[in-house]
Amino acid sequence: MRDRLDCCPANKHISVVMKTYVAAVDCGTTVVKAGIFDLQGNTEGIISEYCPCHKSRNGRIENDPDIMTEAVFSCLKRAVRQSRTNPSAIESLAITNQRATVICTDNKGRALSNAISWQDMGGVNHIKKLQRKIKDKRYYSITGLPNNPVFSLAKILCIRENDSALFKKTERFVLVHDFLLKKLGCDDFYCDWANASLTGMMNISKFQWSTEILGLAGINKNKLPTLVAPGKVVGRLSREASHKTGLVEGTPLVSGAGDQQCAGIGAGAVSSGIAGINLGTVAVPICFSGKVLKDRLMRVTCCSYAVPGKWEIEGLQTCAGSGLKWIYRIFFRNKSFSRKYFETVTNVEPGANGITFLPYLNGASAPYWNPKATAKLIGLKSIHSGAEIVRAVMEGISMETRQIIDVFTSLGLQIEDIRLSGGYSGIDAWNQIQADIQGRPVSVMKNLQSSLLGAAILAAHGINAFPSVEEGSKRMVKIRKTYIPSKGNKSSYEEIYKNYCKISADHVKSYN
Numbered sequence: 383m384r385d386r387l388d389c390c391p392a393n394k395h396i397s398v399v400m401k402t403y404v405a406a407v408d409c410g411t412t413v414v415k416a417g418i419f420d421l422q423g424n425t426e427g428i429i430s431e432y433c434p435c436h437k438s439r440n441g442r443i444e445n446d447p448d449i450m451t452e453a454v455f456s457c458l459k460r461a462v463r464q465s466r467t468n469p470s471a472i473e474s475l476a477i478t479n480q481r482a483t484v485i486c487t488d489n490k491g492r493a494l495s496n497a498i499s500w501q502d503m504g505g506v507n508h509i510k511k512l513q514r515k516i517k518d519k520r521y522y523s524i525t526g527l528p529n530n531p532v533f534s535l536a537k538i539l540c541i542r543e544n545d546s547a548l549f550k551k552t553e554r555f556v557l558v559h560d561f562l563l564k565k566l567g568c569d570d571f572y573c574d575w576a577n578a579s580l581t582g583m584m585n586i587s588k589f590q591w592s593t594e595i596l597g598l599a600g601i602n603k604n605k606l607p608t609l610v611a612p613g614k615v616v617g618r619l620s621r622e623a624s625h626k627t628g629l630v631e632g633t634p635l636v637s638g639a640g641d642q643q644c645a646g647i648g649a650g651a652v653s654s655g656i657a658g659i660n661l662g663t664v665a666v667p668i669c670f671s672g673k674v675l676k677d678r679l680m681r682v683t684c685c686s687y688a689v690p691g692k693w694e695i696e697g698l699q700t701c702a703g704s705g706l707k708w709i710y711r712i713f714f715r716n717k718s719f720s721r722k723y724f725e726t727v728t729n730v731e732p733g734a735n736g737i738t739f740l741p742y743l744n745g746a747s748a749p750y751w752n753p754k755a756t757a758k759l760i761g762l763k764s765i766h767s768g769a770e771i772v773r774a775v776m777e778g779i780s781m782e783t784r785q786i787i788d789v790f791t792s793l794g795l796q797i798e799d800i801r802l803s804g805g806y807s808g809i810d811a812w813n814q815i816q817a818d819i820q821g822r823p824v825s826v827m828k829n830l831q832s833s834l835l836g837a838a839i840l841a842a843h844g845i846n847a848f849p850s851v852e853e854g855s856k857r858m859v860k861i862r863k864t865y866i867p868s869k870g871n872k873s874s875y876e877e878i879y880k881n882y883c884k885i886s887a888d889h890v891k892s893y894n
Contacts, residue, residue, distance in 0.1 A: 402847060403467050405475040405629060406837035407454050409558050410641060411435060411499065411663060414450060415831065416457035418465040418472060419838040421847055423858030425829060427465030429457045435499050440544075442504055444496035447485050450558065451565050455626040462628040474634040475566070475619065476841035478833050479558040481580040481640035484537040486552040491564045491571070494551055498537040501744070503753055505536025508543055515598045518680065524595060526579065526586040526676060526684030528751045532698070533582035538601060552605065557581070559638055560607045566627075566635055568617030573607035575686040576639035584609075586684055586693070587674050611690040612639045613843040613851055636844030639688035642666040642696060644836025647688045649801035649827055650859040652852045657787060657797045659816075660832060661804040665702035665779065667786045669695045669795050681749035681789050688836060689851045695795065697748030697786030701741040701757070703806040705775050708743055713768060726769040727776065727811040732818065732874040735770045736761045738885060739778030746890050748786050754893040760885070776812045780819045781882045787820060800824045801861075803832030813863075818871035819879065828860040835859065 401420060408415040412435060417428040431453045438444050462469055482500035485493055498504075509531050513521075521529045530536070534557070542549040556564075557578075560571040578584045578591075583599075583606070585592040591603050610616055617635040624631035638644065642660055646668040651658035657669045671693045676684050687694040701708075710719045738760040745753035759774065790797060800822055802813060807826050817824040829835050839854040848854035 400468070400471050403465070403472045404838050404841035404845075404847070405458060405461070405472050406834050406841055407458065407475070407477045407562070408641060408644075408831070408834040408837060409450055409454060409477065409479045409562060410833070411480045411501070414453040414457055415834055416454065416461040417831065417834045417838065418461050418467055419835065419858070421842055421857065423829060423835060423838075423860060425831075426467055427461040427463070428831065428834070429460040429464060431457055435501065438496065443499040443502040445483065445499055447493040447497050447561060450497070451562065454562055455623070458627040458629065469628055469630050472629055472633065474615070474636050474841040474845045475629065476613075476636040476638040476837045476844065477559050477562050478638045478641050478644040478837040479562070479577070481557070481577060481642065482532060482534045482537075483558050484534050485556050485558065485561045486541065486548055487554045487556055487561070487571070488551065489553040493561070495548055497558065498541070500532055502537065503531045503745070504544075505531040505540040506753065508539035509536050512539065512599060516595070521595070522680045523676065524585055524592050525582055526674070527582055528680050528683070529582070530751055531753065532747070533580060535582035535595070535599060539599060542600075554607065555605055556607050563617060563635055563637070566617070566623045567620035568635055571607035572610050572616040572637055574610055574612040574637040574639050575690070576612050576643040576688050578609055579686040580640055584686070586686060589686060610637045612637055612688050613690055613840040615844050634845055636841045638837045638840050641833040642668055643685070643688040643694060644840070645803055645832040646670070646694060646836065647839055647851055647855045648829070648832030648834070648836030648859060649803045650855055651801055652689055652855045655796055655798045656801060657790065657799070658801045658803065658832070659783065661702055661802055661806040663702065663704045665699040665783060667697050667699075667783055667790070669790050669797065671695055671795065675793055675795075677789060677793055680751070682786060683748070688840060695790055695793065697789065699741070699779065699782055699786070700744035700747045702779055703804075705739075705741050705743060705779055706772070706806065709772060709775050713771060721809060724772070724809050724811045727773045728814070730770050730773040732777075732871050733878050734774035734777055735766060736763075737766060737770060737774035738882060739774045740886055740889055741775070741778045741782055742890070749789055750887075750890040752890050752893050755890045758889060773815070776815050777819065777878075778882070780812075780816050781879055782886075783816070784819050784879060785883065797822065801827060803827045803830055805830060813865045814868070817865040817867045819875050821867050821872050823864050823866055825861045825864040828862040
């Protein structure tokens with residue numbers, strides 16, 4: 383970290399130490415955000431821009447990488463301006479991002495096509511072909527992941543099979559993080575271990591690309607980005623990017639981590655006993671591990687963490703906030719769907735008057751991993767109210783969360799506290815439902831933008847503002863409120879949860 387001691391012109395004996403700030407970018411699935419933070423975790427400026435996915439003519443779910451890049455530049459410039467911070471006091475920049483999304487680039491680092499979103503499931507059949515070459519258990523033992531089309535490998539295999547011209551022209555297959563750092567000034571494509579662990583191509587124990595998997599998949603390692611630890615300076619902001627972002631030319635660019643790993647450190651989940659849940663469009667329960675920890679039933683993933691040299695166990699839920707968006711679109715299009723409305727959910731008893739929601743709007747991920755499974759609202763009657771339906775959706779998503787947390791504990795991970803962050807953690811009724819179903823205290827973070835804060839922690843660590851990511855997290859993360867399980871509701875949910883587990887297991891099995 384650069385020390386700045388500016389002498390006051392009127393008195394040479396008076397000196398002013400300029401406060402240190404860091405910049406962070408979160409390039410998510412549909413929204414780009416940029417923030418300026420001090421080293422106590424306070425947000426000095428934050429700007430977001432909508433940057434949606436779309437379906438291409440061939441049915442692929444895509445993002446436009448050039449629009450993403452311009453949104454990053456714009457958000458940074460506006461965040462710097464909003465913060466009223468001297469740009470020279472902003473000492474580093476790190477990026478977090480939607481994971482597993484793939485961008486094809488040429489030999490000059492330019493995008494050759496739209497980015498293929500992690501949401502795109504077009505690689506299902508290509509993964510089936512790979513499964514004939516490598517057994518699922520062997521694949522999981524190397525990567526810590528199930529062999530599933532959500533991860534980057536499936537996107538690359540799909541390109542090779544369905545768009546051979548693009549595959550041949552592609553010099554590098556990179557992730558959003560790597561692409562943006564290059565646009566900001568890096569001399570190469572650098573991918574942090576945390577992001578790389580969600581590609582389906584990395585050896586999770588060695589933090590290296592797996593020669594075995596790449597060989598079986600027929601992918602040249604030279605076409606992939608250079609691997610680095612999270613929180614390392616990998617370049618400097620270019621003159622061109624300086625003009626576009628409002629940051630000083632030469633500002634250190636620090637390797638970040640995937641949005642969920644950053645959300646984990648941004649919620650303080652940097653030691654045993656704490657689980658973080660980023661409640662956004664999707665939800666991802668995540669738990670720190672000091673060692674590679676694999677589930678023999680392959681229900682959850684073991685990934686590299688945003689804490690360098692450590693791991694995390696996580697379970698992807700592809701339906702969280704998107705479930706509430708769906709219920710709004712179907713049942714509440716012409717009505718107010720505000721936080722005030724959510725208060726009415728608290729008047730509904732546990733169990734939502736007999737309604738059960740199976741949250742597989744985008745297929746079943748952890749702990750079942752069946753992309754063909756569909757969602758279900760069971761038990762609907764004409765007597766049911768909107769509040770009861772909404773509560774059923776919240777409960778169904780929270781039940782799936784508990785299934786994942788139960789897998790964590792079955793692996794020997796002790797969980798005493800759950801930290802909630804993300805945009806949907808601002809709903810009090812849902813937070814209390816989470817606490818009652820999990821049977822544990824649930825704390826909501828002061829800064830709900832935990833992914834962005836996590837990237838800021840890495841940016842600070844990269845310039846040695848903190849000796850470790852763990853120390854940075856302890857210094858910059860703060861809790862806003864803690865929800866304690868209601869004894870009565872907790873007891874009621876135990877029976878409801880047992881019933882949910884049976885119904886959900888039978889439902890998903892019917893798609894095998």
